[in-house]
Amino acid sequence: MRPAPKCRTFVSPAVDQAIERISKQIRDPDIQQLLANTMANTLDTAIAWHRGPSQNSSSKYPYSFVITGDINAQWTRDSANQLLPLLPYAAADAGLQALIAGLINMQAEQIAAYPFANAYQPPARSGLTPGTNGWAKSDQVVPAFDMRLVFEAKFEIDSLAAFFKLSATYARHFGTNMLNLPEWLKAATGAVDLLVELQAPTFGDDQRLINATVRFSRTASSPTESSFGAGRGNAGRRTGMVRTLFRPSDDSVIFPYLVPANAMLAVELVALADMLQTISPAQHQMLAARARGLADDIARGIAEHGVAEHARFGRVYAYEVDGYGGRLLMDDANVPSLLSLPYLGFVDAADPVYANTRRMLLSPANPWYFANGTTQLAGIGSPHTGFRSVWPMSVAVQALTSSNPIEIVDAVHMLVATTAGLGLIHESVNIDAAGATEYTRPWFAWCNGVVSELITRVVAEYPGLL
Numbered sequence: 001m002r003p004a005p006k007c008r009t010f011v012s013p014a015v016d017q018a019i020e021r022i023s024k025q026i027r028d029p030d031i032q033q034l035l036a037n038t039m040a041n042t043l044d045t046a047i048a049w050h051r052g053p054s055q056n057s058s059s060k061y062p063y064s065f066v067i068t069g070d071i072n073a074q075w076t077r078d079s080a081n082q083l084l085p086l087l088p089y090a091a092a093d094a095g096l097q098a099l100i101a102g103l104i105n106m107q108a109e110q111i112a113a114y115p116f117a118n119a120y121q122p123p124a125r126s127g128l129t130p131g132t133n134g135w136a137k138s139d140q141v142v143p144a145f146d147m148r149l150v151f152e153a154k155f156e157i158d159s160l161a162a163f164f165k166l167s168a169t170y171a172r173h174f175g176t177n178m179l180n181l182p183e184w185l186k187a188a189t190g191a192v193d194l195l196v197e198l199q200a201p202t203f204g205d206d207q208r209l210i211n212a213t214v215r216f217s218r219t220a221s222s223p224t225e226s227s228f229g230a231g232r233g234n235a236g237r238r239t240g241m242v243r244t245l246f247r248p249s250d251d252s253v254i255f256p257y258l259v260p261a262n263a264m265l266a267v268e269l270v271a272l273a274d275m276l277q278t279i280s281p282a283q284h285q286m287l288a289a290r291a292r293g294l295a296d297d298i299a300r301g302i303a304e305h306g307v308a309e310h311a312r313f314g315r316v317y318a319y320e321v322d323g324y325g326g327r328l329l330m331d332d333a334n335v336p337s338l339l340s341l342p343y344l345g346f347v348d349a350a351d352p353v354y355a356n357t358r359r360m361l362l363s364p365a366n367p368w369y370f371a372n373g374t375t376q377l378a379g380i381g382s383p384h385t386g387f388r389s390v391w392p393m394s395v396a397v398q399a400l401t402s403s404n405p406i407e408i409v410d411a412v413h414m415l416v417a418t419t420a421g422l423g424l425i426h427e428s429v430n431i432d433a434a435g436a437t438e439y440t441r442p443w444f445a446w447c448n449g450v451v452s453e454l455i456t457r458v459v460a461e462y463p464g465l466l
Contacts, residue, residue, distance in 0.1 A: 064102030237323030240301030333391030
């Protein structure tokens with residue numbers, strides 16, 4: 001499924017060499033091919049525009065616009081996760097390093113202008129045709145946005161966490177010389193400002209509505225495409241966590257505090273603070289302190305409000321809460337998810353509350369866990385794609401958070417079986433269709449990246465297992 005070299009959107013010799021090297025340590029030709037297809041998928045097909053630093057006379061900084069695959073727009077979360085698995089190979093490839101720095105610069109430019117959006121149009125200077133979003137005309141969004149720049153304005157806190165993660169991870173490896181720091185600092189400051197504002201509850205002490213910092217509603221046939229309360233979302237009391245309107249699936253939340261997204265945010269705010277102090281401890285001390293303080297608030301909020309007592313499984317993490325005692329016990333396949341908490345760095349996989357949560361999530365106690373013994377497919381799905389559809393991403397995350405070699409190998413073989421022989425990972429697969437022939441999104445670069453990360457880790461951490 002790799003296009004011919006002349007048709008690839010970006011070529012990295014280091015990534016191609018890594019594919020060849022790792023493939024030699026894999027015995028099964030299907031897994032070898034899956035690694036080659038998935039690791040290179042974003043580079044082969046999804047780099048819609050890249051301008052290196054030497055190609056621009058007015059700026060020394062690179063810029064990159066990375067699409068999701070079959071949608072011609074750049075999601076902050078998706079694009080960050082598409083390139084993060086490739087970052088280890090950038091030390092041996094200056095072009096790849098510039099590509100990743102270019103994505104950070106592009107995200108910073110977008111977030112500096114509209115920190116509440118989740119997906120953006122290509123910049124005018126790219127010459128790319130803007131993506132078509134049929135929804136946007138009916139959107140009622142606060143603050144207002146320019147449709148020429150924003151593809152969709154669903155506020156999702158994990159998008160900002162993904163920006164922090166890519167930025168801090170890149171800076172730890174390569175410093176900040178290729179980053180447009182003034183623009184990046186504007187974006188980081190605006191993002192932290194917005195997140196702090198969204199710690200506010202729905203009502204003040206006098207029970208009057210507090211002014212909503214962000215709102216989103218639209219005319220839609222699906223309730224997950226809009227937000228309750230004229231775009232405010234359901235009511236929430238102050239918990240220390242940050243309110244969101246949408247999940248990483250782009251579906252609206254039920255309760256305003258999405259626990260796994262807040263967990264990711266807590267981790268990445270600390271990474272952001274470390275990055276700020278590396279750049280200039282004195283100059284950015286205040287912003288770094290605010291980021292750490294917010295991370296502490298979130299962690300306390302999760303401990304106090306995000307853990308529930310389950311009749312069968314004991315103390316478990318809730319998926320969403322409202323601070324009033326309302327809580328939702330489920331998981332969604334999209335990352336950040338409860339299943340992914342160790343992968344996100346929020347908790348150790350051996351933590352008792354996580355272990356209880358994991359047992360709950362990988363069972364029928366989670367309404368979005370589906371299994372079919374006949375087709376040998378099992379995993380977590382999403383309201384985004386409906387009942388009886390498993391997301392291969394959840395299977396990959398299950399393996400990434402496991403230390404059981406049998407569970408890991410089974411997951412890898414299950415992933416091969418979800419491709420319907422096409423050699424690429426889909427968004428979701430109907431587990432009742434023979435041969436995984438019913439699926440959504442044949443081209444989904446984010447999920448391909450997660451699967452390539454899994455296979456690479458298994459080869460490195462469990463020599464001989466594959």
